[in-house]
Amino acid sequence: MAEEKWDSIIEPKDKLLSVDFKELWRYRDLCSLFVKRNIITQYKQTILGPVWFVVQPALTVIMYMIVFGGIAGIPTDGVPRPLFYLAGTCMWNYFSECLTKTSNTFVDNAGIFGKVYFPRLVMPIANVISNLLRFGIQFGFFVLIYVIYFFVDPTCHAHLNWYALLFPVLIAMMAGLALGFGTIISSMTTKYRDLQVLFSFIVQLWMYATPIVYPLSQTKSMFWLGIPVHKLMCLNPVTPIIETFKYGFLGAGDFVGWRWLIYSFVFMIVLLTLGIVIFNKVQKSFMDTV
């Protein structure tokens, strides 16, 4: 009976890459329940319910139209302003919402985590999935406005093209980036909360570093230390995703090129792997430091 099979071995230190995906799969029911819970509880006891998901981007777009379109006069690649801003806002909202929720995983759920064990990764994954619904509704709103534009003004410069078919991949990349970055932040904030304070600020700034309220083409002729600014912008892994989305649905600007899109994808994979590894390392003892 010297080396019999043990079902679980609890030891202080794990090997670096010991993410138990099998275990994660076993808890898929829990994941789907968390998704359901997140969705249900978000609009329980509200009259408008999911309509609220639409009100927020609508107001944001109106604000952008006034500030960036009206006052600052930033062009939108010839695309109607509401469509241009709405496309960017929908995508960005999904990203930032996933990111913020994921980055608070440990701090928000310390109560549950302190009482019972389940793979902690279930939580952020459920967040990313339940945010998809919210995104779906906002995207539906976008499509609605799009169709209205087509009927009202068939000459408007919005051209749907084949790149729009990349849409599911783009969403997956957004989710991956948010999950990867969020898990890293959440692992780092368990002990030192400094980052949490900094983080909300970073997300805000990040939006302006991404072509949401202005087109990437606007930076075409700019240079910084001899480097074209639009190339620097594309180093931000979110930029190629947003640009491809806008190009596919609206025909706005030029396609950023497969090279940048692949760069973004590889960036996402690396970040996600790193995030999961760090998260897995921290989840064991975070209860002592949170």
Added chain:
Amino acid sequence: MSTAIEFNHVGKQYRLGLVSTRTLSHDLHRWWQMNILKKEDPYLRIGETNDRTKAGTSEYVWALKDIDFKVEQGDVIGIIGRNGAGKSTLLKLLSKVTGPTVGSIRARGRIGALLEVGTGFHPEMTGRENIYMNGAIMGMSKAEISKKLDEIIDFSGCERYIDTPVKRYSSGMTVRLGFAVAAHLDPEILVVDEVLAVGDAEFQKKAIGKMQDVSKGEGRTVLFVSHNMASIQNLCKTGILLETGQIKKTGLVGDVVNAYISNNLQEIGDVSHLTEFRRIGVTTKEIEFLELTRNIPFKSDSNKDIVFTAKVKRNVITVKTFQFTTLIDNVALGGTRVGMAYSQEITWPEGKNIAEFEIRIPEHHLARGKYILDVWVGQGDITSSYKYFDSVYDSLTFEIDTINGTPISEWHSYWGEGIWASKVQSL
């Protein structure tokens, strides 16, 4: 029979105090020593055993140290010890809520931990939805829960409210629902932490009955932590006594419980000299306890007043008034506090710096049993802004017995804390 759980020299170290820049410097130092110089963790060697009543010199403390035991399959083990002895930490390690610092734990079979009932209940969701949620958190699959749903609802006795949001439930109903789910969790190894001390009497009976079925009938391994010696002795065959994070005794549950009780009653003197008692969290800068004398015999008649004398020294002349608080812990319930008595505001006698006061608790209504006394002295409103001058724990022991054999009252830990009036007279 095979081994179900095996603890191999398990230790858990905690760092005391606040997370601060000191933590960062320790972290950096640790990282430097371990990853660059390839030495062992510099902070693992230090650290003291976890005695909360004594002030330590190290920032690191071992909540559990060198825990080494095996549990055979089908055993029901009771884990006992005073508050802070490491019982909960042990269960937390086993249920994977937190990891050990050193050593390893190996287990065979699915581990189900019941550290709290109703974990993950969301107030906005209905009872039914919460059953699924709670079950899944504890590791059940949807299909498993669906199969047992009717049984769970029936056991909880909340059928009528099952499609109502849990926020409309009474606290008792929430607990029942939580326990009902937990009771139908079918792991090979069950880890239970005092959840039985909830609910009304009828439900408790049901819960204890269920626990007995689980432990007796189905050959399951159970680890049970409780302060209630009666239910421990009732449910378990073997016991483990923990003291300051270390195993003090293992063996048959009766022996272990006896060891525990006598262990807690070592000090039977009538006078307790408090100057050498180490304090925690108080400075004794203004007022300090010097001596505590029991003015009643060790074994006391239940209807007689509890009386003792506190010899107190005032270190700062500007302190004119103060209050005493007397706390009584039941030994058999593992040091569970059964009552607190606050005195009225007392004026310090003029022209003296050392004074004696008699503290009297009339009509104490304590049940038969052995008790330990804690005393505080402080100033202000006890419920909100009490300022502690000094506090001494585990200072005197006494026993309440009756002459005619019938105790005048019974007091369980789950009834909460009793509050009596105490009278203080200056001697």
